[in-house]
Amino acid sequence: MEKIYTRTKTIQEDKVSGFCPGCMHSTVIKLIGEVIEEMGMVDKTAAVLGIGCCGLHMDYMAYDNTTAPHGRACAVATGMKRANPNTLVYTYQGDGDLASIGLAETMSAANRGENISVIFINNGIYGMTGGQMAPTTLIGMKASTAPKGRIAEEHGYPMHMCEILNQLTAPAYLVRTSCNTPANVNKTKEAIRKAFQNQLDGKGFSMVEIVTGCPTNWGMDALASLDYIEEKMLPEFPLGVIRDR
Amino acid sequence: MARVFMKGTEAVAEAAVRAGCRFFAGYPITPQNEVPEYFARRMPEVDGVFVQGESEVASINMVYGAASMGVRSMTSSSSPGISLKSEGISYCAAARIPMVYANFARGGPGVGSIQPAQQDYFQATKASGNGGFQMMVFAPSTVQEAVDMTYRAFDYADRDRNPVLILADGVIGTMMEPVELPEMKSDEEIAAMKAAKGSWACVGHELDYAHRSWIQPGQWSTARMQEVNEEADALYRSWEKDAQAEEYMVGDAEVIIASYGISARIAKSAVNVLRAQGVKAGLIRAVTVNPFPYKAFDRINYDKCKAILDVEMSIPAQFVEDVKVGVKERCPIKTCLCSGGNIMSREAVLAAVKKIMEG
Numbered sequence: 001m002e003k004i005y006t007r008t009k010t011i012q013e014d015k016v017s018g019f020c021p022g023c024m025h026s027t028v029i030k031l032i033g034e035v036i037e038e039m040g041m042v043d044k045t046a047a048v049l050g051i052g053c054c055g056l057h058m059d060y061m062a063y064d065n066t067t068a069p070h071g072r073a074c075a076v077a078t079g080m081k082r083a084n085p086n087t088l089v090y091t092y093q094g095d096g097d098l099a100s101i102g103l104a105e106t107m108s109a110a111n112r113g114e115n116i117s118v119i120f121i122n123n124g125i126y127g128m129t130g131g132q133m134a135p136t137t138l139i140g141m142k143a144s145t146a147p148k149g150r151i152a153e154e155h156g157y158p159m160h161m162c163e164i165l166n167q168l169t170a171p172a173y174l175v176r177t178s179c180n181t182p183a184n185v186n187k188t189k190e191a192i193r194k195a196f197q198n199q200l201d202g203k204g205f206s207m208v209e210i211v212t213g214c215p216t217n218w219g220m221d222a223l224a225s226l227d228y229i230e231e232k233m234l235p236e237f238p239l240g241v242i243r244d245r
Numbered sequence: 246m247a248r249v250f251m252k253g254t255e256a257v258a259e260a261a262v263r264a265g266c267r268f269f270a271g272y273p274i275t276p277q278n279e280v281p282e283y284f285a286r287r288m289p290e291v292d293g294v295f296v297q298g299e300s301e302v303a304s305i306n307m308v309y310g311a312a313s314m315g316v317r318s319m320t321s322s323s324s325p326g327i328s329l330k331s332e333g334i335s336y337c338a339a340a341r342i343p344m345v346y347a348n349f350a351r352g353g354p355g356v357g358s359i360q361p362a363q364q365d366y367f368q369a370t371k372a373s374g375n376g377g378f379q380m381m382v383f384a385p386s387t388v389q390e391a392v393d394m395t396y397r398a399f400d401y402a403d404r405d406r407n408p409v410l411i412l413a414d415g416v417i418g419t420m421m422e423p424v425e426l427p428e429m430k431s432d433e434e435i436a437a438m439k440a441a442k443g444s445w446a447c448v449g450h451e452l453d454y455a456h457r458s459w460i461q462p463g464q465w466s467t468a469r470m471q472e473v474n475e476e477a478d479a480l481y482r483s484w485e486k487d488a489q490a491e492e493y494m495v496g497d498a499e500v501i502i503a504s505y506g507i508s509a510r511i512a513k514s515a516v517n518v519l520r521a522q523g524v525k526a527g528l529i530r531a532v533t534v535n536p537f538p539y540k541a542f543d544r545i546n547y548d549k550c551k552a553i554l555d556v557e558m559s560i561p562a563q564f565v566e567d568v569k570v571g572v573k574e575r576c577p578i579k580t581c582l583c584s585g586g587n588i589m590s591r592e593a594v595l596a597a598v599k600k601i602m603e604g
């Protein structure tokens with residue numbers, strides 16, 4: 001029988017995933033690996049991992065990577081790309097990382113039109129540290145630091161990073177996808193490919209915001225988290241291309 | 246080599262360019278605004294990169310990224326800005342990323358004052374960020390020395406794969422002096438320096454798990470983290486050989502001034518005045534403040550020396566704590582201090598020495 005599907009070589013064989021069951025971080029890093037392989041870029045790629053569950057795969061990614069201080073991935077990637085423009089440099093960041101502590105670095109890199117690709121995992125929560133409120137936490141959604149749920153009057157509203165960056169002139173590509181259905185997984189893969197291709201074409205800043213789940217800190221099983229994404233997350237974070245230049 | 250008249254900040258920047266620095270990111274803060282301004286003009290001439298970061302935090306992280314690609318990289322700031330860089334500096338030290346940064350220190354704490362000070366001594370030499378890492382720290386007392394130290398700092402950084410700090414102050418930064426600039430590294434030399442870092446630089450490698458570049462500012466395994474710290478400790482201890490001091494008229498001295506940086510330069514002129522008056526004064530100037538030249542204090546003739554006078558622009562005194570370790574209670578230590586942006590005066594040093602001689 002012909003083998004038509006194999007695991008991407010960018011993930012080391014003998015390592016065990018550090019992600020919780022049902023976590024979409026693993027889906028996304030698989031997609032990134034596949035795209036890099038299909039583009040023939042494995043030996044020319046460097047990942048800048050944020051701090052959060054996004055760093056859980058550093059031990060088993062088989063290509064070059066570094067870890068940025070919490071929130072600073074876009075600044076680290078700026079330095080890397082400017083110092084060595086031939087390398088495909090992408091950041092991989094969570095919502096706490098990119099939209100809270102790292103907001104200035106994200107906005108400024110986007111505003112400069114840095115020629116980097118940003119993969120942004122919006123799971124509406126601080127996963128790694130145990131479920132604290134994120135800038136993307138939904139109104140009413142419980143978090144360990146918002147035990148009664150997010151209250152607009154006290155905490156403000158969820159931040160829409162694609163729309164916020166869309167106020168800037170420089171960014172080339174801003175898109176929001178999800179991984180809650182096979183069709184959306186495929187769309188996410190194509191968005192990642194486009195963000196990387198934009199960089200190779202010198203188009204400047206691209207960001208793929210991926211709406212995902214965190215079953216562990218949402219306090220639900222993997223299947224229920226898919227429903228939650230569909231019913232609660234996507235109405236707040238509508239999917240689609242926000243900017244494509 | 247041409248002798249030119251240059252401001253300290255610009256001379257440091259030019260020395261870095263000549264050492265092969267091809268990436269600079271920084272954020273404006275007095276008294277070192279001319280550093281980013283100089284790089285902004287100069288980098289395009291040498292195919293280098295200048296970025297005005299959105300903050301000191303962003304700037305140090307851009308340097309962390311650029312240096313991770315094997316490019317000689319630098320940032321600079323002044324005291325409050327250096328505090329903001331500390332997490333990034335700690336990451337560079339943890340991941341063993343060579344880079345150079347300069348602190349043109351000003352009065353503190355807090356926003357302090359924009360005038361020169363030496364109040365960042367502990368921060369520079371003991372704890373420049375979390376985790377107990379160390380760096381080589383050079384303390385220039387002239388613009389020429391700032392130039393030479395900056396030029397060599399990149400070699401030390403590459404040798405050790407570790408950050409190196411130029412601990413200057415607002416006087417060194419804003420003063421103009423004649424300097425001899427070092428030789429410009431050629432494009433070939435710069436390319437070779439970058440290539441030498443190819444095995445670990447994060448530029449992309451053949452798909453090979455074992456030999457990928459993995460820049461690690463931390464470790465999953467605590468056993469490995471301890472090993473990494475032990476390796477770093479061995480490096481730090483190897484610096485004993487690199488400790489440098491200037492010993493001036495120490496042999497027969499009855500009072501020995503211990504100082505560094507701009508204070509030491511002022512103290513040296515006080516020693517000359519005192520000697521002309523027949524007072525047997527001497528000076529030990531720490532050229533490196535980490536590693537600290539403790540051994541210089543073993544060469545003192547304690548039968549002759551009545552006291553050590555610690556001269557520094559910091560209240561409370563900080564440098565004196567290292568002097569104490571060097572002196573090992575072999576003679577009393579007095580202090581002559583100023584702070585908050587006030588520059589050490591020669592008169593104050595002369596008076597302090599005379600008080601010791603009379604007492």
Ligand SMILES: Cc1ncc(C[n+]2csc(CCOP(=O)(O)OP(=O)(O)O)c2C)c(N)n1
Nearest residue numbers: 051052053054070094095096097126127128
């Ligand atoms: C300077 C700093 N502050 C705080 C932390 C602790 N911390 C680690 S991960 C994290 C939140 C990560 O959340 P997010 O970016 O949403 O990623 P996720 O785990 O949800 O994928 C925090 C606050 C840190 N490592 N460094």
Ligand code: SF4
Nearest residue numbers: 019020023053127214
């Ligand atoms: S805590 Fe959440 S984000 Fe982190 S691995 Fe588990 S499910 Fe994924």
Ligand SMILES: [Mg+2]
Nearest residue numbers: 094095125127
């Ligand atoms: Mg998150």
